[in-house]
Each structure stands twice: as structure tokens, then as C-alpha cells.
Amino acid sequence: MRFRAAVLHRPGEPLAIETVELGALRPGDALVRIRATSLCHTDLEVIEGQLAYPMPIVLGHEAAGTVEALGPQVQGLAPGDAVVLSWNPHCGHCFYCERDEPILCETYLRLGPKAVPFDGMARLSVSGVPLHNLMFLGSFAEYCVVPAQSAVRVPADIPFDRACLIGCGVMTGFGAATRVARIGYGASALVIGCGAVGLSAVQGARLAGAGRIIALDRDPRKLALAQRLGATDVIDVSSGDALAGIRDLTRGRGADCVFEAAGNAAAFRLSVEAARPGGEIVWLGKVNVDADVTFRWGSLMGEKRIRRSSYGGARPQRDFPLLARAYLDGNLKLDELVSRHIALDEINDGFAALKQGEVVRAVVRFDA
16 A cells, blocks of 8 residues: 655655555554644654654654554454544553553653554555654554554544644643643643643633633734633733733732643743742643753742643543543634644645744645
């Protein structure tokens, strides 16, 4: 089987749209026809060389589609099922999986940097050269071979270009507010950074019952969007003392829960300064894994609780259908996160727009 995919051959170069070849499906595989996949900053970090992965590689990890075919020994899925893809397959029996921490699965963490499936054998090739795939997916393609557990069934009536957002950014931000943090009814929540993850944290805080939700960014358009999605207050960090503004809105104490979703050193420092004594900080953004981030020691005191979360406490089989249903019921807003639809051939333009902050999410849509 042959189909088109966006292939990265070297960091710093544009993605190349090429015809790739699929080998035979192996036990546990699901072949998914990608109907929509969105562009995430993690993909951009690989393109720019900030995250090192073996090449050539097919990027993309925020996607939805339909099951096309199944390898041997797959149960619970059928061709035609509408699915959202999860980038966190796990073995189910290692030290961490047995402790209900699948994001730390030993097999997942060992093979993830190698960009190969759990059995170590590439499923795709281009011109005879094996292809790597990002985060066990590689969804910038017309089809994608994934571990069957990564193809999570969702209601068939959710549009694919909305459903794809659930698989990464929405789950991470929404889950941080509803699965990771302990937001009491009427509590104050601060969200630093209003990209897809931060805006999803805003929505999660709203549905968790927060009484005051403060959104912080430097882009007035994203702040206005945050208000539409549930923020009660917004602060433009470029217009003055953000910390003073946060304290003015929280009776001088700081926020009960702080979600950092900007991914820079200044935002990490602000997150601990802005949390009240006894408050909770959830770090969702990231900097280069080898970069240092420094803090004022006093900002870390006061019995504050800090937690890093990569996937919002996701249990995809449980959470993805719930998020899809929340959208269909009108409780979760996804339409507002889609800034632009593009074709696969326009993917490099989409990443340029993402880098410039022009879009929350650009979505590659594959027409039927």
C-alpha cells in the first residue's frame, strides 16, 4: 500500500510530501485513515532541532480518523470505527504501569526517543529507507499505523477536525484542571499562556467549578478567546506588572491553582510567584531538556505543591469519549481553537504560522 506523507529528512529543512510504502500489519497494529491532524509545538520543536529524533521521520501526533484495517490479535476495534489517536501506548505490566502511571511506562520511555514501534520494526519506508514515526503515531500522512490501544473510539458524530484536538492539547490542558489539580468549587485559577493547552485548561477550570479564572498572555486575540471560553479576567503581560495584577485579583494572596502553559523560563518563575501559600502549581509547558530554569527560593516556600504533567493525567479510553461527548453536548468548546484549515501540501506554511503565533491550531484536513 502506498500513500502520501510529510517526511522530515533533516532538522531545519521543510517537510517533504512524498509517497511512502506500508509493509504488512503486525500483531496489535491498527491502520487508521487520517481524516484530520493538527499542528502542535512539539512537532515544530523536532523540525527546528530542539528535540532530537532519528531521521527520516513522519511527525504528527494530534489526529483523528477511521479504522481502515487491523493486524492479528486486535480486539475491540472494527473497520470504520471513528477514533482519536493517543500518543501514550504502554505495556501494562512494568513497574510504573502497575502503579497506574502509564505516562512513565518503561517501554514507552525507552523506545519513544528511538521513534519506533514497541517491537522495534518500522512499518513505513520511503524509497526503500525505513521511516521513523513520532510518538508512536506519525499522523502527517493519509494513513497511520498505530498500536491498537492508541486508537480510541469516540462518537461518530463529532467532526474529525474537532476530534483530533482531543488527542494532545485539549486532553493535556483540560485534564490538568480536572484530573491533576484539585480545584475546589469557587477557587481561583491562573492560566499562563493561552495556546491550545492553556485555553483547554481555562475550560477545564470552568467546568471544575473555579470561581475566578485569570488568563495571562501577550496576544490580545488569545486573551479575548480565553474570555469566550470561560476566563473571568485577563492580563496582558506586555502592559505592566503581571504579578501585581494577579494579586489584585486574588485579595493579595495569589491564585489557588496555577497552570503554566507558555513554556518559557519567565513563565515558570511567574507560576510559583503567583501561587498563594499552600497553593498548587501544574507545569504543562516545557523548555529544552538541557536548559536551566532558576527560581527565587522564597517563591518556592509556603507549602506550595508543584507538579509536572505531560498529558493531563490522561486515561484515553476513559477520557477521549467523555471529551467528545462534552463537545457534542456544548460544554467543551473546540470550534474556537481551530484557526485555520490547510491541505497536506500546505503544512510548511502552517508551521510558519504556528511559529509566528498566528494560529492556536492549524488543522490538516483530508477530504473524503
